[in-house]
Amino acid sequence: MGKVLMKGNEVIAEAAVQAGCKYFFGYPITPQSELVAYMARRLPEVGGLFLQAESEIAAINMVYGAAGTGVRVMTSSSSPGFSLKQEGISYMVGSELPAVIVNIVRGGPGLGNIQPAQSDYFQVTKGGGHGDYNIPVLAPASLQEIVELTSEAFDIADRYRTPVILMGDGMLGQMMEPVEFGERTQSELPDKKWATTGTRGDGSPKIITSLDLNAEALERRNHTLQKKFARIKENEVRYETYKIDDADYIMVAFGTVARITMNAINKARQEGVKVGLIRPISLWPFPEKPFLETRDRVKGYISVEMSAGQMVEDVRLAVNGHAEVDFYGRTGGVVPTQEEIYAKIMSVTGGITV
Structure with a gap:
């Protein structure tokens, strides 16, 4: 078939x-x-x-x-x-x-x-x-x-x-x-x-x-x-990572929002901003491992969600104070755009290029 x-x-x-x-x-x-x-x-x-x-x-x-x-x-x-x-x-x-x-x-x-x-x-x-x-x-x-x-x-x-x-x-x-x-x-x-x-x-x-x-x-x-x-x-933990090996900042998103976030990451990388993605596939159990492996070397995480901020709490628990955790979300059925997520990345990172 x-x-x-x-x-x-x-x-x-x-x-x-x-x-x-x-x-x-x-x-x-x-x-x-x-x-x-x-x-x-x-x-x-x-x-x-x-x-x-x-x-x-x-x-x-x-x-x-x-x-x-x-x-x-x-x-x-x-x-x-x-x-x-x-x-x-x-x-x-x-x-x-x-x-x-x-x-x-x-x-x-x-x-x-x-x-x-x-x-x-x-x-x-x-x-x-x-x-x-x-x-x-x-x-x-x-x-x-x-x-x-x-x-x-x-x-x-x-x-x-x-x-x-x-x-x-x-x-x-x-x-x-x-x-x-x-x-x-x-x-x-x-x-x-x-x-x-x-x-x-x-x-x-x-x-x-x-x-x-x-x-x-x-x-x-x-x-x-x-x-x-x-x-x-x-x-039964499942997750995907995208360009996190050299990332200074890591985005966290799941479902269709993760696809939009990937596009924003690619645009930010074109500007020299090193950013990657952790995509939880199993929301429970939450994938703590990629955070444990990166939290002492990255400058921060940004959780992107179609909510007022829910998964971000699990991100903060996994990071456990080792790095800053920011949040960007839209609610009520509004889908965050690539441009909005890109703007959030540039705001948090300071838009620093290398």
């Missing part, structure tokens, strides 16, 4: 199908409605099931039920709808159920608008719902990267028995780019002896729950979860 021109939301859906997802429960909300529509048409072709739920709350609980049987299942939404899913997501983490949850972020807070934003960063990286937990979060920057990361999201979910979030902005969901799925081989699903598929008279019934009324027992369950989160932090 050669390259095909597709919309971002549809790429996510097709990549999920090719990763073995045959069950989708969701509710249409812009700017991700095309994903729901694509699944409604595509899943019956592969013997799967699509169901439009009556609400986002219903959808995430249907995902809970399907995940409990061990199948690969997905849901998707955009910011307000994603907020409604938080209780169900917390239940899934507590019950250790694998699924992929897509959030195509729009402007907020509140109903906001349907323009692209990254202002759900806190929500996806700091738990989002109640209780002590984290969820792996992958943030693609291109439609081709969506193909790879969607497949990886399902693999990570099964590997650790956890929900995984695939997060993009409204621009990523709506843009069209040529993508290639290639001859992808579906990952072999792990043995899911925990799944509630019936005992068939062999063994005791399997029970999936997050409820434990005994405090000490629930604490042991929490300790088990925390050990799993530590394994995820050790093994």
